[in-house]
Amino acid sequence: MINKNIKILALASFLIFMISVMFFLYPNARNLNKNLNYSNLKIEQSQKLERLAKANGEANNWQKILMEETGALELIEALEKTGEKTSVKVSSCSGDSKIGTCFRLENSGSFPELLQFMQNLENINFFSNLEEASIRYQETEDNYLIQTLIKVYSQDDL
Amino acid sequence: MQSFLKPKVFGLDVSESSIKLADGEKLVRIPINNKKERIEALRKAIKQARISNMYAVASIPEKYSFIQLVPEGQNLEQIIEENIPLPIDKIYYDWEKTKYGWLVVAAAKTIVDEYLDFIHQAGLIVEAVEPESVATVRALKPDQGVIMIIDMGLRGPSFIICSSDAIYFTAYRPQSEVPDSQTLAKQALEYVSYVEKKFLKRAKKIILCGGKAKKRNLEQEIEQRTGIKTQKAKKRLFVTAIGLSLKKDQKINLLPLASKKRIAKEHSLRLGILITIILTTASLLSSSILNIVNNKFPYDYDFSSLDILNQKIDILEKKEALLKQIPGNFQTEIIANIYRLKSDHIKFLSLDIKEKEIKLKAHAQTRKDMLDFAESLNYFYSVESPLENLTNPQDFDFSLLLKTNDK
Secondary structure, eight states, X not given: OOOHHHHHHHHHHHHHHHHHIIIIIHHHXXXXXXXXXXXXXXXXXHHHHHHHHHHHTTXXXXXXXXXXXXXXXXXXXXXXXXXXXXXXXXEEEOOSSSSSEEEEEEEEEOHHHHHHHHHHHHTOSBSEEEEEEEEEEETTTTEEEEEEEEEEOOGGGO | OHHHHSXXXXXXXXXXXXXXXXXXXXXXXXXXXXXXXHHHHHHHHHHHHTOOOOEEEEEEOGGGEEEEEEOTXXXXXXXXXXXXXXXXXXXXXXXXXXXXXXXXEEEEHHHHHHHHHHHHHTTOEEEEEEEHHHHHHHHHOOOSSSEEEEEEETTEEEEEEEETTEEXXXXXXXXXXXXXXXXXXXXXXXXXXXXXXXXXXXXXXXXXXXXXXXXXXXXXXXXXXXXXXXEEOSSOSSHHHHHHHTOOOOSSOOOOHHHHHHHHHHHHHHHHHHHHHHHHHHHHHHHHHHHHHHHHSOSOOOXXXXXXHHHHHHHHHHHHHHHXXXXXXXXXXXXXXXXXXXXXXXXXXXXXXXXXXXXXXXXXXXXXXXXXXXHHTTTSSEEEOOGGGGTOSEEXXXXXXXXXXXX
């Protein structure tokens, strides 16, 4: 015969233990785990951002967007805008390398106007690279004609 | 904590004439005339002593038990079979290792079961059962060599020869009347001689206890007749019950195996309860600490924002990879600089710009204008000027190949 009170006490203490684990320890431990995961992810992301910014922050293209983020139409509009004073012509072209989308831009004007046009192209808010430029003096018009090749990059180019 | 793991017990001395109960300072004796009165007498004793715990250590009367000190190396079961007129499967037995050999104790199963049955009926839990003599020796704590204890009960005296670490001999002499000092002394000397012969141990002292040891000058009479120093115990009454209540170990225990398992199981349960309580406390304490730690964190965290940030990082990593792949922008600033350096006497005709190389064609008014212009471009990594550029002194076209540093 085992003391009945001991049996009841054993059962009660086990139940209280289970309740303390289920309703107090487990939820708090789960929250802590969630908090730690969140904090760790945040720290990890901050470190990644810091590293990326440190390594590439000075590059011209670093702050610019990749093409898919906004769409092709916006890009073409942005290219046209670079030479709107001098009526730029935009056409697509096939580049040498497999990556990047190639565009040919044709424009004319005085040399300072073309310099401004090139500056605008360089500062376009798309991840891009001016590949080539060819400037010719047009005697009949007494101005310059420029033909440039620009490559714009997207996430698919990786 | 110790008392919870090992519950406090009280001593229960059940004889044919009375039930005695000892729980610390509380001592109760209820006389009985027959077995039928035992349950009621026990309940009455528990009530009188105000016993709160239900764990008892009970004794088996000396006449129903067997005690023998056996030298080491002998077959215990064989000794029990030789000395007890009952088959071994009809008895409960136990043993304890002492300095002088094995102390073997046994009792008939029917007797022990009968005692347990009526004690259980009174609602008690028996933690141990042992012969009266074992409890008596424990209560009187012999510490001066070998002694003889004469427990003078109502139904006859019991003789125990023992030391602090062994019981050498026990005997019970049933007698309806109290024996006189001469008879007692004669019997005592017989037993002292027997033990001296068998174990080479002679009792140096006789201690008298029990209800019938109250006779005046009994100790002097026995001392005179035996020549052994004799005295009455300081606590003459309830000796066995007190000895039972002092039992702290499970060395000698005539309980059935099932009951011993039950005790072990209950002890395990108690240990389990204690561990559970400790774990519960630790769990609640940990919960509190975790709660405090959790409160230090912001509650407005949003894992979806982390996902968005992750996507951004992914894009930046792709950008980084792209930057390593593309050849690199030529800088408009370089062209603008060349344009600033030329004089009005120089007119650009064409410029072909590709990566680190600029092919320039221009018209100069004089050779000096061309040379000055070419000289002003010497900050380039290289400036290649063909010989043809020098063949005309004025109004001529010339070409230059400018290369920027690879770095």
